[in-house]
Amino acid sequence: MSIIQIQHLYKTFGTGESAVHALEDINLDIQEGEIFGIIGLSGAGKSTLVRCMNLLERPTSGSVVVDGKEMTALSEKELRLARRNVTMIFQSFNLLMQRTCLKNVCFPMEISGVPAAQAKKRALELLELVGLAEKAGSYPSQLSGGQKQRVAIARALATDPKVLLCDEATSALDPTTTASILALLKDLNEKLGVTVVVITHQMSVIEEICSRVAILDGGVMAEQGKVEDIFSHPSTDAARRLVYPGGVSLEQYPSGTRAVRVAFNGGTAYQPLIASLAIDLGVKVNILGADTREIDGKAFGTMLLGLPDDPNDAAKALSYIRAQPNVSAEEVAYHA
Amino acid sequence: MLETIGAFWAEYGDVLIEGSWETLIMVTISTVLSYVIGVPLGVALIVTQPQGIRPHRGICGVLGWIVNIGRSLPFAILLVALMPFTRALVGTAIGVKGAIPPLVISAAPFVARMVETSLSEVDAGVVEAAQSMGASPLQIVRKVYLPEAMPSLVLGGAISVVTILAYTAIAGMVGAGGLGDIAIQYGHNRGVTSLMWVTVVFLIIFVQIIQWVFNWWSKRIDKRLDQTADTRKFAPLEMLAHFVHTK
Numbered sequence: 001m002s003i004i005q006i007q008h009l010y011k012t013f014g015t016g017e018s019a020v021h022a023l024e025d026i027n028l029d030i031q032e033g034e035i036f037g038i039i040g041l042s043g044a045g046k047s048t049l050v051r052c053m054n055l056l057e058r059p060t061s062g063s064v065v066v067d068g069k070e071m072t073a074l075s076e077k078e079l080r081l082a083r084r085n086v087t088m089i090f091q092s093f094n095l096l097m098q099r100t101c102l103k104n105v106c107f108p109m110e111i112s113g114v115p116a117a118q119a120k121k122r123a124l125e126l127l128e129l130v131g132l133a134e135k136a137g138s139y140p141s142q143l144s145g146g147q148k149q150r151v152a153i154a155r156a157l158a159t160d161p162k163v164l165l166c167d168e169a170t171s172a173l174d175p176t177t178t179a180s181i182l183a184l185l186k187d188l189n190e191k192l193g194v195t196v197v198v199i200t201h202q203m204s205v206i207e208e209i210c211s212r213v214a215i216l217d218g219g220v221m222a223e224q225g226k227v228e229d230i231f232s233h234p235s236t237d238a239a240r241r242l243v244y245p246g247g248v249s250l251e252q253y254p255s256g257t258r259a260v261r262v263a264f265n266g267g268t269a270y271q272p273l274i275a276s277l278a279i280d281l282g283v284k285v286n287i288l289g290a291d292t293r294e295i296d297g298k299a300f301g302t303m304l305l306g307l308p309d310d311p312n313d314a315a316k317a318l319s320y321i322r323a324q325p326n327v328s329a330e331e332v333a334y335h336a
Numbered sequence: 337m338l339e340t341i342g343a344f345w346a347e348y349g350d351v352l353i354e355g356s357w358e359t360l361i362m363v364t365i366s367t368v369l370s371y372v373i374g375v376p377l378g379v380a381l382i383v384t385q386p387q388g389i390r391p392h393r394g395i396c397g398v399l400g401w402i403v404n405i406g407r408s409l410p411f412a413i414l415l416v417a418l419m420p421f422t423r424a425l426v427g428t429a430i431g432v433k434g435a436i437p438p439l440v441i442s443a444a445p446f447v448a449r450m451v452e453t454s455l456s457e458v459d460a461g462v463v464e465a466a467q468s469m470g471a472s473p474l475q476i477v478r479k480v481y482l483p484e485a486m487p488s489l490v491l492g493g494a495i496s497v498v499t500i501l502a503y504t505a506i507a508g509m510v511g512a513g514g515l516g517d518i519a520i521q522y523g524h525n526r527g528v529t530s531l532m533w534v535t536v537v538f539l540i541i542f543v544q545i546i547q548w549v550f551n552w553w554s555k556r557i558d559k560r561l562d563q564t565a566d567t568r569k570f571a572p573l574e575m576l577a578h579f580v581h582t583k
Binding site: 054056079080081082083084087088090092094095096097098099100107108110111112139140141152155156159165 | 558
């Protein structure tokens with residue numbers, strides 16, 4: 001069942017010559033209980049799109065149906081009620097700095113008129129759920145970035161929403177903290193059944209938790225589908241730019257090139273994969289593009305490798321790569 | 337030296353104490369009333385601005401004009417121009433009572449701008465977060481803008497109080513009472529320059545104390561700061577108590 005349905009959504013800022021078309025003819029169907037990713041480079045319109053889902057931005061035209069309600073048709077008051085069902089977390093956490101964590105989590109319940117004692121009890125449960133029960137009396141300034149985001153998540157869950165919108169929620173966090181926040185979101189998705197919409201510019205975030213993804217490029221929907229399909233068969237330039245490291249295009253290589261996209265998901269030690277391929281198998285692969293980094297001695301990132309022409313060598317190389325711990329590999333389609 | 341001070345105090349001590357008391361009364365009442373008017377004005381300016389939570393070009397424009405006009409009128413002129421109004425309102429245009437209406441009318445627009453500035457420092461993201469949770473504009477004002485801006489509002493309060501204190505000295509020119517009045521009546525009209533300088537010293541001490549107390553208060557309530565060390569230790573009241581005890 002779809003929980004968010006967006007049809008022919010347009011958003012234009014300004015009028016006349018200076019008008020900026022932030023979103024053009026966006027169509028989306030997000031299913032209840034899934035983790036849906038929206039990815040795009042900065043300026044692609046993803047923050048505007050997510051704000052159209054709770055009407056923080058009013059679409060210029062088009063339809064936004066959330067949990068069966070046409071959001072654009074609601075009055076101010078009805079909209080405020082509907083927003084309790086579609087809550088949001090942010091890149092900069094946006095906690096109230098003059099309130100304790102407990103009071104921050106109580107905030108949405110105060111607004112909706114939950115009695116104080118009941119709100120406090122629920123807030124403590126939520127802090128427990130995000131693993132921060134001991135920080136109830138602390139102020140946000142005393143917390144790390146990851147802890148702040150956990151409080152923000154607890155706060156966003158206070159009104160038992162059906163949808164949690166995450167606007168670049170991990171972009172201000174280091175990779176280890178990002179991983180723990182993503183794990184928490186996945187956990188909450190499974191435990192509470194809350195639908196999660198993740199806005200990000202990082203492919204790794206999509207890869208980590210999303211089941212389906214939409215790619216926004218310059219305000220238009222370039223592609224959408226299952227994450228594994230888009231990763232293995234990106235059919236648009238926008239998708240390839242995001243999926244392939246360094247934005248390489250396979251078209252620049254001779255017809256018949258077989259390529260594999262290798263993702264390093266934080267192996268315990270950085271392995272010189274290419275060298276060991278050559279040494280162990282005697283197979284040489286060509287690095288078409290790479291974007292890897294080592295964090296705390298662990299390898300993260302992606303590489304695009306051109307496989308040898310010999311089908312046997314190619315198959316051997318592929319299975320060798322796949323056998324590595326914490327490495328995933330998908331052969332990617334060549335588009336003639 | 338001590339004898340001179342003793343003689344001086346014997347002659348003018350009562351005048352100074354009464355003047356200080358009058359100044360205190362004028363400043364306190366005027367500040368409270370200025371905030372009663374200025375806070376809603378400042379809030380309205382923030383809420384109705386184009387990026388505000390309830391944008392309204394008309395209201396924002398008109399309020400902006402009113403505040404600017406109030407801010408442009410020199411206090412000395414306002415003081416004289418308002419005399420008939422003051423008389424009609426409180427029955428007299430002189431003394432502490434007569435000084436308060438012009439003080440409030442002059443300070444309220446100033447306070448409105450101070451409040452507006454403090455509120456504009458509140459992180460737009462936090463306001464957006466409150467909106468995303470379904471908070472109404474009134475709830476956002478009460479639960480986000482005002483509490484989040486409180487340390488800044490308090491610091492602004494020091495500036496407002498000191499400004500009003502300076503206005504009371506000007507009001508002394510038309511017999512408002514208070515330290516300014518003493519400086520003019522004794523220092524200027526009767527040529528007792530020593531007394532004039534003493535009132536100046538009193539005013540300097542007042543300003544120092546006001547700034548000190550408000551700075552401490554702002555730090556004390558600001559949860560963005562580390563509350564463990566300095567702010568408690570340098571509490572003005574505790575320091576004052578310490579001072580009294582050692583004496």
